[in-house]
Amino acid sequence: MRTIAIANQKGGCGKTTTAINLSASLSLKGKRVLLVDCDPQAHATMGLNVDPAGLERNLYNVLSPGERGGLSLQEVLVPIKDHLDLVPSSVILSAVEQELSRREGRENRLLEAVSALRKPYDYLIVDCPPSIGLLCINALRACAEVIIPIEMSLFSLRGVAKLMEIFLLLKDHLDHEVRPRALITMYDFRTRYAQRVLEKVKEKFGANVFESVIRYNIRLRETVDYGLPIGDYDRHSIGCKDYANLAEEVLRAETAGAYPGESDLDNIEDMLFRTQQYMESVALQPRRSCSADVETAPRPPDFPLGK
Numbered sequence: 027m028r029t030i031a032i033a034n035q036k037g038g039c040g041k042t043t044t045a046i047n048l049s050a051s052l053s054l055k056g057k058r059v060l061l062v063d064c065d066p067q068a069h070a071t072m073g074l075n076v077d078p079a080g081l082e083r084n085l086y087n088v089l090s091p092g093e094r095g096g097l098s099l100q101e102v103l104v105p106i107k108d109h110l111d112l113v114p115s116s117v118i119l120s121a122v123e124q125e126l127s128r129r130e131g132r133e134n135r136l137l138e139a140v141s142a143l144r145k146p147y148d149y150l151i152v153d154c155p156p157s158i159g160l161l162c163i164n165a166l167r168a169c170a171e172v173i174i175p176i177e178m179s180l181f182s183l184r185g186v187a188k189l190m191e192i193f194l195l196l197k198d199h200l201d202h203e204v205r206p207r208a209l210i211t212m213y214d215f216r217t218r219y220a221q222r223v224l225e226k227v228k229e230k231f232g233a234n235v236f237e238s239v240i241r242y243n244i245r246l247r248e249t250v251d252y253g254l255p256i257g258d259y260d261r262h263s264i265g266c267k268d269y270a271n272l273a274e275e276v277l278r279a280e281t282a283g284a285y286p287g288e289s290d291l292d293n294i295e296d297m298l299f300r301t302q303q304y305m306e307s308v309a310l311q312p313r314r315s316c317s318a319d320v321e322t323a324p325r326p327p328d329f330p331l332g333k
């Protein structure tokens with residue numbers, strides 16, 4: 027089973043949208059996927075039309091060390107569709123951070139639950155909260171790979187540097203190494219500025235950034251109101267195509283064994299530093315709004331999706 031956390035402490039960069047739509051796209055390709063909503067905001071849960079208030083059990087009952095905790099993932103999961111199950115969240119999950127503090131093995135609760143899974147899955151996808159606390163550490167600890175959605179704005183790399191520090195801590199203290207990979211989201215290719223930044227980020231991150239780019243697409247925003255993955259809402263949208271591309275790229279790494287050019291964490295830190303320097307150097311460039319839908323905008327000849 028491949029285990030992938032979707033993490034970035036920066037809020038609103040596309041973690042949940044990626045968690046839902048990558049999971050759904052992988053399941054459409056025949057992979058058995060378990061999506062774990064590890065965020066007390068429960069956006070992934072609601073995004074799949076599951077009402078957290080209407081459930082008796084959720085991830086809290088797995089992670090909590092108290093008497094209401096200790097359930098298995100199977101006991102709380104909700105089947106969503108063929109090949110896709112959800113471990114839902116609810117606001118009560120935020121209590122886990124407090125309940126687990128100072129407990130021995132507090133960072134291993136999710137890993138233990140995942141190790142005890144009896145139902146076979148091909149993919150475990152974990153949607154992380156926008157903060158680096160015990161919930162996020164539990165998610166990273168349970169996963170071998172991390173997708174870091176990076177919204178194409180100047181400020182989006184700030185959270186990433188902190189996340190990299192956490193990866194190094196996990197490696198030093200728990201001997202747990204994760205393979206991080208950046209995913210560019212909400213990309214508005216109409217602006218020259220965004221194209222330049224994208225080129226540079228790709229240049230600097232090298233193989234540690236996905237070829238697939240998630241473009242800004244109003245349909246992805248609309249899916250939230252309908253509680254559907256983009257493929258079930260509008261399968262002709264660019265959002266659907268972009269997440270299908272991403273799923274294919276993730277699948278290709280299965281046969282390749284690892285991502286091409288997979289590098290160690292020190293290299294990534296270095297690349298990050300250089301990318302950040304670049305981002306700062308272009309900070310004075312004017313930035314046009316990304317708020318419009320880009321569905322009808324012409325595709326520039328050098329757009330890097332190329333698939």
Ligand SMILES: Nc1ncnc2c1ncn2[C@@H]1O[C@H](COP(=O)(O)OP(=O)(O)OP(=O)(O)O)[C@@H](O)[C@H]1O
Nearest residue numbers: 037038039040041042043156212241242243246247
């Ligand atoms: N490619 C996209 N195009 C347009 N809107 C998007 C796109 N990706 C995400 N959004 C919208 O941006 C908002 C934030 O996205 P999302 O909830 O996925 O971010 P997040 O990182 O999970 O946020 P949080 O940190 O609060 O958990 C949502 O309204 C979502 O519908």
Ligand SMILES: [Mg+2]
Nearest residue numbers: 041042065069
């Ligand atoms: Mg989210």
